[in-house]
Amino acid sequence: MQKPSLKLNILASYASQIYLIVISIAILPIYIKYMGAEAYGLVGFFAMLQGLFNLLDFGLTPTISRQTAHYNAGIETALNFRRLFRALSLIFAVIAVVGGGVLLSLNGYIAANWLNLENLNINEVLFCLQVMAICVALRWMTGLYRGVIAGFEQIVWLSGVNIIIATLRSPGVLLYMYYFGFTVRSFFVFQLFVAVLEFLFLAIKSYLLLPRPAAQDLIGWSLKPVKPLLSFALTIAFTSSVWVLFTQLDKFVLSGILPLSDYGYFTLAVLVAGGILQLSAPISAPIMPRMARLEGEQQHEQMRQVYLNATQFIAVIVVTAGIVLAGVAKPVLYAWTGDMALAVQAAPVLRLYALGNALLALGAFPYYLQYAKGNLKYHLIGNIAGVVILVPAIIWAATHYGAIGAGWVWFLTQVIYLVFWVSFVHSKIEPNINLLWFKTFLPSLATVSIFMLLTTRWIEYSGDRPIILLKIILVSVCSVLIAMMSSIRVLNILKSRFPKRLI
DSSP states (O other): OOOOOHHHHHHHHHHHHHHHHHHHHHTHHHHHHHHOHHHHHHHHHHHHHHHHHGGGGTTHHHHHHHHHHHHHTTSSOHHHHHHHHHHHHHHHHHHHHHHHHHHHHHHHHIIIIISOOSSSOHHHHHHHHHHHHHHHHHHHHHHHHHHHHHHTTOHHHHHHHHHHHHHIIIIIHHHHHHHHOSSHHHHHHHHHHHHHHHHHHHHHHHHHHSOOOOTTOOOOSOSGGGGGGHHHHHHHHHHHHHHHHHHHHHHHHHHTTSOHHHHHHHHHHHHHHHHHHHHHHHHHHHHHHHHHHHHHTTOHHHHHHHHHHHHHHHIIIIIHHHHHHHHTHHHHHHHHHOOHHHHHHHHHHHHHHHHHHHHHHHHTHHHHHHHHHTOOHHHHHHHHHHHHHHHHHHHHHHHHHHHHHHHHHHHHHHHHIIIIIHHHHHHHHSTTOHHHHHHTTHHHHHHHHHHHHHHHHHOOOOSOHHHHHHHHHHHHHHHHHHHHHTOHHHHHHHHSSSOOOOO
């Protein structure tokens, strides 16, 4: 099978992800205007539940993606691959039913004792929580199908579906609510429809991609094909659980502390900062199966080049975006919402989460390298240490200092992880790459940071919102250009008349 273009996959993935970010962020002021901050707090709680549900993944989604890449490389037979897929399908289905059932059984407690309701009717909230349970189970189940599609490197198709689903989930729901009422019930009824549609799209595509074993071969219904992969899957499961705790624990703790309306404003700030992580997602989706495939084919140097080039790309785009967003946090929020009180309240939280997420996008790279090699030992150790330190720190900080405390813990943790742990991991799994890796992003990080410090002193973000927005766009474009000019690899590409593919 011919390799899909990695460059095309990355471009398609980025196009869809940028669209998702723009759509989801642009629509938020409309949600808050017509639904109210408290109702949007319930929407934020829904997003947090979906993140927490990933604790039940048990490392199965990355495992099926990696085994799909190995099948493409000729390492795995069609019959064994189909047996593994069926076994994982059974596991996913059982977890979806059990997990969704647990959420349904807890909706009464959540509505009455956890959420700090102010004006929302408790019966409406109970209905919404029931719909949430079904949606979360369905959307989590699609993780299996996304793993297969990504493993086959069908990123262009997957990006197209993501755009369709995002259009329905955000602008589409506004059209639905225009006819059926701007209520929280209408919002969640439409989300259930979209979740079912997404499930069907991805399931059908996955089954079309699956290889067809010979007529005499029996796939069966055994779970044995999963056993040889348990060590790898469980390692990913633990580290994925830690990732979920990293990214969702503060939101979970604050959902039970803050009034639901205040939680809505906090969610808004964190969602904007989350756009930084979403910008990094399109690079991991294509390079993880590609690196695993190259490692399986013993093309080690090519794998290293994909790793370094992808890091540089993330530095120029994602890290720059995080630094810029931190520097113009208050103007961005005001230009976006027109609410200065909201901007003043949410800007400090947005600033810390934007910087932390930018560093996290870089800190994730050693995981990609270990994933390709099939050895997550050091990732496991690092995440155990992270659990011991981060979890109690976030609980303490969020309880005593609220959103700001959680933000500071998040940012400082990412600084420590990037400076110390990433270097250690590189020295163990890929000697002599650490210095090269840091050189790919430190120049652009430093120059963009200096530029933003200067512009915050030189430029006043006052006046009409369109003027403020134009200033932000100008600063952003200049920052990206500075980052590109600070990158040796990008400069080499620009010097070439005919830029080559990553590999």
